[in-house]
Amino acid sequence: MSAIQPAENEPFELKASAITLPVLRLFDTDMDRIGERLSHKIDQAPDFFHNAPIVIDLSALKSGDATVDFALLVGLIRGMGMIPVGVQGGNELQNEAAEMLELAILGNGGERKTRPRPKPKPRVGANAGDGDNGSGGLLVTRPVRSGQRLYARGGDLVVTAAVSSGAELFADGNIHVYGALRGRALAGVNGNASARIFCRKLNAELVSIAGRYKVSDSISREHWGDTVQIYLVDNRLIVEPV
Amino acid sequence: MARTIVVTSGKGGVGKTTTSAAIAMGLAQRGNRTAVIDFDVGLRNLDLVMGCERRVVYDFVNVITGEASLNQALIRDKRCDDLYILPASQTRDKDALTREGVAKVLDELGKTFDYIVCDSPAGIEHGATMAMYFADDAIVVTNPEVSSVRDSDRMLGILASKSRRAENAEEPIREYLLLTRYAPERVAKGEMLSVDDVQEILSLKLLGVIPESADVLDASNKGEPVILNQQSDAGQAYADVISRYLGDEVPHRFLEARKKGLFGRLFGG
Ligand SMILES: Nc1ncnc2c1ncn2[C@@H]1O[C@H](COP(=O)(O)OP(=O)(O)O)[C@@H](O)[C@H]1O
Numbered sequence: 001m002s003a004i005q006p007a008e009n010e011p012f013e014l015k016a017s018a019i020t021l022p023v024l025r026l027f028d029t030d031m032d033r034i035g036e037r038l039s040h041k042i043d044q045a046p047d048f049f050h051n052a053p054i055v056i057d058l059s060a061l062k063s064g065d066a067t068v069d070f071a072l073l074v075g076l077i078r079g080m081g082m083i084p085v086g087v088q089g090g091n092e093l094q095n096e097a098a099e100m101l102e103l104a105i106l107g108n109g110g111e112r113k114t115r116p117r118p119k120p121k122p123r124v125g126a127n128a129g130d131g132d133n134g135s136g137g138l139l140v141t142r143p144v145r146s147g148q149r150l151y152a153r154g155g156d157l158v159v160t161a162a163v164s165s166g167a168e169l170f171a172d173g174n175i176h177v178y179g180a181l182r183g184r185a186l187a188g189v190n191g192n193a194s195a196r197i198f199c200r201k202l203n204a205e206l207v208s209i210a211g212r213y214k215v216s217d218s219i220s221r222e223h224w225g226d227t228v229q230i231y232l233v234d235n236r237l238i239v240e241p242v
Numbered sequence: 243m244a245r246t247i248v249v250t251s252g253k254g255g256v257g258k259t260t261t262s263a264a265i266a267m268g269l270a271q272r273g274n275r276t277a278v279i280d281f282d283v284g285l286r287n288l289d290l291v292m293g294c295e296r297r298v299v300y301d302f303v304n305v306i307t308g309e310a311s312l313n314q315a316l317i318r319d320k321r322c323d324d325l326y327i328l329p330a331s332q333t334r335d336k337d338a339l340t341r342e343g344v345a346k347v348l349d350e351l352g353k354t355f356d357y358i359v360c361d362s363p364a365g366i367e368h369g370a371t372m373a374m375y376f377a378d379d380a381i382v383v384t385n386p387e388v389s390s391v392r393d394s395d396r397m398l399g400i401l402a403s404k405s406r407r408a409e410n411a412e413e414p415i416r417e418y419l420l421l422t423r424y425a426p427e428r429v430a431k432g433e434m435l436s437v438d439d440v441q442e443i444l445s446l447k448l449l450g451v452i453p454e455s456a457d458v459l460d461a462s463n464k465g466e467p468v469i470l471n472q473q474s475d476a477g478q479a480y481a482d483v484i485s486r487y488l489g490d491e492v493p494h495r496f497l498e499a500r501k502k503g504l505f506g507r508l509f510g511g
């Protein structure tokens with residue numbers, strides 16, 4: 001059989017190919033500066049960047065073991081209409097953080113690196129009755145502790161307990177915390193600017209929607225400790241009592 | 243089937259060994275066959291607190307490597323027939339505790355014991371993760387200080403993900419908070435966090451509050467778990483902990499600064 005003819009009974013063919021992708025090479029991890037410069041670049045050629053897949057390259061970071069806030073970065077890139085597909089040149093920890101947000105780990109030539117697959121683990125903080133609520137959302141009924149990270153892919157994240165400082169919540173959709181929010185909450189990480197954060201008591205270290213964020217210092221003291229919702233209007237985060 | 247209790251904390255020196263000894267003794271005194279295991283390989287000190295250091299022949303690692311049988315290594319407590327101690331090795335390196343080895347020892351103990359108390363080293367080093375992995379219950383020992391509370395929160399996160407129960411998606415480990423070295427006078431002065439502060443941050447079932455007490459050091463010097471001294475606040479507080487663990491509702495004591503006597507009132511303080 002000739003190579004161009006599809007094999008009989010096969011609905012597809014799987015083969016290697018080399019595609020060149022634009023690379024975003026980071027020199028710094030300051031998401032404010034990155035966001036500002038990136039939107040400037042995109043304004044110059046919006047068509048070129050629209051729906052463009054993009055690879056994040058970490059090999060040129062000044063400090064090799066810098067912590068990259070992928071949730072913010074992915075939110076930023078998506079918010080600007082591009083599609084982040086993978087990272088390259090990162091270390092073990094950076095790769096782990098990137099995988100958490102479903103970025104592929106790529107070698108320097110763009111080929112995918114296969115990594116020993118960790119045992120499938122139940123979601124952190126899961127409880128009997130916790131878990132997927134069927135719509136890509138995630139329901140958690142136990143406190144989310146320092147060092148824990150939860151990601152509700154494709155949906156909302158609902159936590160019916162407290163979120164400790166040092167804990168991180170990510171959701172493509174909204175985040176609801178029916179306890180004190182003392183950690184970080186990043187909603188709309190896939191670029192959804194209409195996502196919102198709701199919490200019973202705002203003591204957050206950081207809140208972000210689609211890559212726009214505020215750290216606790218810049219959250220107005222006026223609403224500190226209040227029951228609030230947080231949403232985006234014209235790229236500005238609004239914190240408002242509910 | 244035995245219930246395995248891990249006594250753990252984020253940082254060292256908060257009172258885990260003191261607590262392990264007291265809890266093991268308390269459970270055994272109430273007629274439960276109890277074994278207490280020292281997971282702090284290299285820093286053997288549970289046997290000192292239990293007062294059996296001069297009867298150690300074999301240790302936990304010897305059992306794992308097959309150099310001794312479990313029966314040879316277990317030391318029976320002289321004061322309480324239902325209590326056995328499995329000491330840690332002072333010399334072996336920590337990696338001698340393998341997951342298979344620990345599982346084998348716990349399984350064998352589980353056939354004849356009601357409770358297995360695991361005295362864990364601090365933090366998330368090897369011995370600590372081994373002790374944690376097989377736990378059914380965790381007692382998180384915390385001092386009323388911001389750093390200790392923060393570390394405990396972190397430990398709770400690890401407990402929730404890195405245990406056999408978590409990996410098999412079974413019912414999660416039951417977690418309890420034990421606040422130790424609580425000094426109500428210092429809480430009143432704002433030098434320490436209060437019980438309420440700590441509970442607000444950790445939102446965890448409070449198993450007990452152990453007051454700061456000179457009797458604790460005295461007890462460990464004598465090799466007598468402080469729970470045996472029912473004259474002392476700390477000993478009584480540990481007895482309450484056992485009652486609560488076994489399901490009794492017991493009010494918390496020793497939370498308030500003691501009323502000053504006439505002398506104190508006259509001369510202030
Ligand atoms: N309630 C208490 N009051 C006073 N001292 C205590 C108390 N609990 C523990 N200690 C002391 O604190 C030190 C550390 O205790 P230990 O139980 O060995 O901690 P860990 O096993 O967590 O390192 C010991 O000197 C012990 O006597």
Ligand SMILES: [Mg+2]
Pocket residue numbers: 258259282287362363
């Ligand atoms: Mg100890």
